[in-house]
Amino acid sequence: MRxxxxxxxxxxxxxxxxxxxxxxxxxxxxxxxxxxEGYKTLRVGDRVKYQLAQGKNGLQCVNVYLA
Structure with missing residues (x-):
């Protein structure tokens, strides 16, 4: 993961x-x-791990978890 x-x-x-x-x-x-789990949101500055996948307009993040 990235x-x-x-x-x-x-x-x-x-x-x-x-x-x-x-x-x-x-x-x-x-x-x-x-x-x-629960309400899904992110805050500026949060550290995350994720994967990239091809979306409609280019690469986008998928499988995002707080690091």
């Missing part, structure tokens, strides 16, 4: 961006990709 930091997450729109630790690129994340 490691990164949440750079933006809008609870109202249910999406945001995670910056990858290795290449410093930002990838789209949708709330459905968050695999934590």
């Amino acid at each position: 490691l990164g930091t949440v750079k933006q997450f809008d609870e109202g729109s249910s999406y945001g961006f995670i910056e990858d630790d290795q290449n410093h690129k930002s990838y789209f994340v949708f709330y459905k990709a968050i695999k934590e």
Whole structure:
């Protein structure tokens, strides 16, 4: 799994961006990709581990867990 930091997450729109630790690129994340129990949200600065998968508009985060 990859490691990164949440750079933006809008609870109202249910999406945001995670910056990858290795290449410093930002990838789209949708709330459905968050695999934590309960209310699914991320906060700016949260450390996460995740995988990348091809989405409609390019690579996006899937299987997102708090690190």
